[in-house]
Structures are given as structure tokens and as C-alpha cells.
Amino acid sequence: MTQETAFYLLAIIAVLAAVTAVRLRNLIHGVFALVIFFAALAGLFLLLMAQFIAAVQVLVYIGAVGILLLFAIMLTERVTGDDGRRITSRGGFWGATAALGVAVFVLLPGIQQTDLNRLPAELAEANATAADANATMAPPHTVEALGKRLIEPYIITLEVVALLLTAALIGAVAVSQGARRVEDEEEASP
Amino acid sequence: MSWELIRDILITTVPLLVIFPSLFAFTTWIERKALARIQNRIGPNKTGVPCTRISLFGLGQPAADGIKMLFKEDIVPKGADRLFHLLAPIVALIPAMLVLCFLPLEFPWAKFVQAPVQAFLLDGAVIFFFAITGLNTLAVFMAGWASRNKYSLLGGMRAIAQMVSYEIPLVLSAVIVVMLVGSLNAADIAAAQKGYQWHLFTPWGLAAFVIFFIAALAETNRSPFDLPEAESELIAGYFTEYSGFKFALFFLGEYIAMFAISGLAVTLFLGAGEGPGVAAVPALSVAWFIAKIFALIGIMIWLRGTLPRLRVDQLMAFAWKFLLPLSILNILIAGFAWHVAKSGAGTGLKAVVWIASLITLYAVARGLNRISRPEAAPREYKYAE
Amino acid sequence: MTLEGLLILSAVLFCVGLLGAFTRRNAVVVLFSIEIMLNAANLNFIAFWRYGENPELLHGPLFALFAIAVAAAEIAVGLALVIAVYRHFKTVDLEKLNTLKEE
């Protein structure tokens, strides 16, 4: 029962925060709404016994992405982050229609077609009795197991991700630095 | 929601909520006294028991401060974002309180009722610790931005830059311990150091501890890294516009964060609650844990009384050019040493590894220090002659 | 909390992200929206892992982990691009970045 309540609570928070984040005029408020959304998702991950992912969610999304977004806004917009006079969105009706269309015609049929009966019997049972089980049920995985899986079958993926991150880092630095250099030259030439 | 669950929650969290805030009050008194003595003053020594002449070395001062804070006018600047201005101190306090739950404080009364000895017995306690400590940055930004004051905003931006930079050496030095123990669980890390095999007593552990401690100073905005709240430059940085109870909350949050990060340092490097007499009286382990936390906080206060504040460029150069390479090298050395130890090498080889790693770390630290230091040209005085 | 509930939640979140990406003019907010969509996908990974077969193989969390890493890289590059665009055009309004459009 507790689990059920927590799920609905977190789901409502997540959806509301996401809507707020994408519709708010004030960008800084938007970032904080986004942070609440990330936190709600971390809560959902914890609820789903994926605690390492929850930790990484908090660490990467709230700790790093949120801060990066704040920095980007401070560097590009005016410091106050909001401008009531400016039109900040366009095509609200068509956007909503398109999003709703995707939901109704692409995602929901997909969910309906998923064969949900393929759940392992014992797991389904555990879910049914999750209320009293949640205190005693051992987590289905440990961080150690995750680490071992990461190193043994997925080592190449891990390396590729590491390479990707390095490339992204260098790329980000190059992109934001290069622009400045061009600007300097432009300023210097006339 | 069974009764046992509620009991367990109460038994593991209420002590944390009682002990640390009351220690906070005591710590402010210690800090004021110690700083005063360092500066050849006496410090608070008048406030004692109310309505009497008993002063008790000024121990009533924290209570008096608290009452003063409660009754002060709560001022919100005219252009401020009222909601965020209100939320910021709360957001600053909650993560700090939350991470206390990850410390392996083994409260003795938990054993009598078979409750878990730790508030959160999570597998990834250490990574959760770092994840939740990172939320503090957001609170600082909220406070700085919501005040609509350029000094606050500057302080907030400085704080973010500083915290993001110093989080990397902080995490990398903790990684060493995680690597050596093979677990992210705080209780496992504490157990692995039983028998005075503290990580502090190894060269790589010592280096990691020093890096961790320096980065922790920066994370908690303690002097000499208190640039975000530099009074002489930014008035008070991100809490310039805070007064009364909100300011008190910020203050509390800052001290709780100090306790939490010192507690993590104690867990990772100083053998958690281990100490003489724990074997006979297990209850002593909590006392030892808190005593170690206080030792670290004492060093923080001592450093605050000693060192002047860094410049922003020095701060950044120190994090990126000194601490970061050193902590990466330290990981390599620790990994190498771990392999040597695991391969069943003799004492001689181990000693060689010890001495070699000590020398390498020291030499590299020296070299980095020389390279990373901003070049000091001979000063030219234009006006002061 | 059922698999179906989780999937519907993630679909709703994905559509919210889509809505933001379609309708907002600020490049940073478009990045927000993309993050929301990525997170919705992550939720799916975890949900399928939790309720699917062979949870001990940990495919779901691993995928989510890699997705988070890629998202972090994406956001870093994306924000660098936003800043570069801002430096060049002095705006991050996507409506105004129309130099390729026929006048």
C-alpha cells in the first residue's frame, strides 16, 4: 500500500514538475522545476530497487546537468531569467496536438500491445504483495553485481562511453572556446 | 506501514536530529572561543544561566544567539523572488541533515530492539552521500539568485564554481577507499578498518585524506576557501540578504554539512567508531565517532584562525592543477599497492611499495605545487612608496 | 504500481518533453525537454528490468547507466553549442536563428 501511494505521489510530482519546467516563462524557475522532476524520477528508481541508478540520477542530473543548465542560462539570458514581455513559445496548439497524437497513436498502442503476461510468476506475486514485502525483500541487485556486469560483459561499451565522454568534454570546450576566438578576430580585424 | 518500521525510523533518525543540532550550538561556541584565543581575545564569556550571575564560560551564548535570531526581523528585499528566497535555506539544510543518515553511527540502543544500526543501510551509501551533498550547490544558487543583489549573485556563482571544482578531488579521493575495500557501503568500509587498519596509516590513504580534507574545506565553504561568503569582498556572498531565522537556518545547514563531511572523512579514513575501549563497551563507538568529528572540526577552526583567504584564480588553479592530478595519481598508486598486497607479496616488497609510493606522491606533489602556482613576478608598487 | 502504470507514466513524461521541444523558442528549454524525454526512456528501461525476465542480468540498469552517461555528454555539448550560438547571434531564440531560410 505504501509503495502504491509513493508511486502515485511521485508520478504526479514528476508530471507536474515536467509540465512546469517546459511551460514556465522564468527559465531559472524552470530549471528548478526540472530538478524536482529529476528528484521524483530518482525516487521512482529507488522504488523500483534500482538504487545505484537513483544515486547516479541525483549525482549526474541534479548535481551536474541542473548546474550546467543554470550556468548556460546565466551566460545567455539576462540574469533575472525572465522577461514577461517576450513571447517565449510558439505553436502551442499544434505542439500540444502533435504531442497528444504521438501519445495516442504511437506510445499507448505500444503499451497495450506489450505482452504484460510474460512476467515471471513469482515476481508478479511479489509485486502483488509488495506492501508487506518491501521491508524485508532483498534488493534484486547490489552495486557490486552491477560493477561486475559493467566490467565483464560490457567492458567495451564502458570504454566507448568513456571515450564518448572525453570526446564530448573536448568538443564542448572547443566549441565554446572557438566561438570566442572567432569573435576576437572579428573585433580585431576592423 | 508496520509499527516496527515506524519504531526503527524513529530510533535511527531521532538521535541524529537531536545530537547534531545540539552539537552545532556547542560548535559555534567552541569556534568563537578558539578564534578569540588565537587572536588573543577572550571570546564570549558573559552569557550563562539567565537571571543569575553564573556565566559558565559563556556557554549560554549559542542559546542567546538562537533567541536573537528567532526574534530578528525577517527582511526580504523588494525585488527578490520571495518563494526562492524562503526555500533556499531549507534546501540548504535538508541535504545536510539527510546525509547524516549515511554515517555508520552504531547507536547502542538500536541493538536492543533489533533495529538497523544505521538510518540508511544502503548499498551505495558513499555515492548517495556525494549525490545528496551536491544539492547544496543548488541551495546556494537559489539564495544568490533570489536575493536580487549583485553581491549575492556573485557569491552564488563563485560558490557553484568552487563546489563543482572541488567535488571532483573529493570524490576521487574517496574512490581510493571504495576501491581498497571493494564496497560503497559505509558500514562495510568501517568494518574493513577494524584492528587499527585505518586507511590514514597508508601513504595513499594519507594523501587521499589530505586531499579529501582540503576539498571538504572548500565544499563546506570554510576558510581559507570561504570565497563565496567573503565578507570583505562580497559583504557576505549569497546570504547577504538573509536575516533572522532564515540566516540561522543557513548557518545551521553549514555546520551540519561540516559534521556530515567530517563524519564521512572519519568513516573513510579514520576507522569510524574505532578506539580504545570500544571492544569492552560498544556504546563508546558513538562517542569515539563524534570525538573524531570534533577533532577534524577543531582543525578546521584552527586553519580558519591561521590562513588568509585565497584569491579566485588561486582557488581554481589549486583544484584543477594540483588536487586533481594528485588524486588521479593517487588512485593509480593505490591500485598498484592493492595488487601487490593481493598477490601475497612479502613484507619486504610491501615496504618497498610503501616507501616508493610515499616518495612518488611527495615528489609529484612538490612538482605540481611548483607548476600550478600562479607565477609571482616581482611586485611593482605604483602608488605605495 | 504496475508495469502498465509505469509505462503510461513514462509515455506521458515523454509527451510532455515532446511538447516542450515543439513549442518553446528558447534553446535551453528545448534542452530541458530533451532531458525529460531521455529520463522517460530511462524509466522504461528500469521498469522493464524490474518486471521483466532475468532481472539478475541487470540489463535495465546498465542501459540506464549508459543512457545517463550519454545524456550527460549530450547536455555538455548541447550547452556548449547554445553558448556558441549565443556568442555568434546574440540570441538563443530558435525562431531568430533562420539564416538558412529563404528571405
Added chain:
Amino acid sequence: MSLLGGGIVKGMAVTLRNFVGSYFNKERLVTNDYAWRPKEDAELPQSAGQYPKEEGEQLSDTTTVTNYSRNFPMLLHDGKEGDTPMDTVRCVACQICERECPPQCIYIEKMYDENGKYIKSPAKFDIDVSVCMSCQICVEVCPFDAIVMNSQFELSTPDRFGGLLLRRDDLLKSNDYYHQIHPGEAAARDQRMADEKAAKEAKKKAAAEAAKKKAAEKAKAEAEAKAKEAEAAQAEGAEEKSEPEGGDSKEATE
């Protein structure tokens, strides 16, 4: 080759020495004991004592308020203590202090009689002590020794704006009071004023005598000149004319 981090350790040793030393060596406690106390000043107490004692005992409380205390300015008058006699006030509302005050906390209005004639007295003299920074520049620039520093520090008030604005009548204090709080300084100031007055008088006298002498000489010279005039050329007449004029103007100023 110094040890890495050796500087920090050295600094910490210094602070540790201060920390421990302050418990054993009472002379270190600069705020508690007057370590800077001049040896010859026997009246100065050994210890500054602690601030909040009994209410209203500040003046007699020599441990808190010493004659080294300078807090905010006050205006001096030469009358009796307690009353506010405007005829003995030293200030002439010259506004030098108003102009010199760095935080501009002084506001002065001159006093005029009903005919609109300036009488040398301030009609208004306000000091906003919430702004005053106790720099004593007003004391230094005052040519009339009218403004000096008071040692009163208990100025707290529940009113944020009006309560800390001291009016002329709040600021007026008698010279006796000044003698009471800063005996040495007041005596020195009185002595200096007396000396200056004496010197001025002596100068006046000397000038008067010199003028007399000069006048006598001039008379003599004029007589001689008149005697010579008959013989002298006409061109010298201008010189003769100018000399007595100069002498006259000098006398007039004196």
C-alpha cells in the same frame, strides 16, 4: 628546499602558540588588559572590565569608560552644567566641520536675529550618530575648540531614525563635563586656548606698540620729509603719500 606545506604548519604553530599562550600569559589579552597602557598613567585601570554592568553607571565606571574613550562628538559651552545657554556656546556655525565631515553626518544652520543679521551661533546643529564614524576630523578642524569627543556610548534607542539623530541641545555639554570625562585633554585644551589668547593679546600689544613707534617714526620722518620737501624734487611726492597710507591700513586691521 622547504617542506611541502611547511608554511601552513609554521603558521599553525604560531596560532597555536597564541592560543595556548593566551591562557597562561595575561599580558597577551589585549582587549582585556591595557597592554598598550602608558606606564606613567596611574589612573588608568588595569583591566577594561566587561561591558554590561549596571545601568547608568557608565560615567563613574572607570573600568569601562576611561579617559581614552572617544565615541561621538559633542558641542562645548562655557556655562554651567545642565542648562543650555546659547550665549556661552563656543560654536559660531562656521560650517567647517560640516564641510570636512567624511560621512557628512553634520548639519548646521546659522542663527539670525529678527533683522536678518548673522549672530555667531548655530540655530541648528545635528549629528546623525548612526552615520558618524568617530573619525574626530571635526574636532581637529574646529578653530574655536567648540566640538570635542564625548565618551558616552550608551546611545541605543528603539527608534531607528529619529532616535540616533542628536540635536543641538542634546549635543551641548559644559566645559566642566568635558573636564570630568577627559581631564588631561580638557586641561591641555584650556591651557592651549589660554596660551593662544595670551599670545594673541601679547601680539596685539606688541603690534600696538610697534604701530605707535612706527607712527612716531613716521611723524618724525614726515617732519624730516617736510623739511626736505622744499629741497627735494617733485617726483618723490608719490612715495611720501603711499607710506602713511600703508601705516594707516595696518593700524586699522589691528
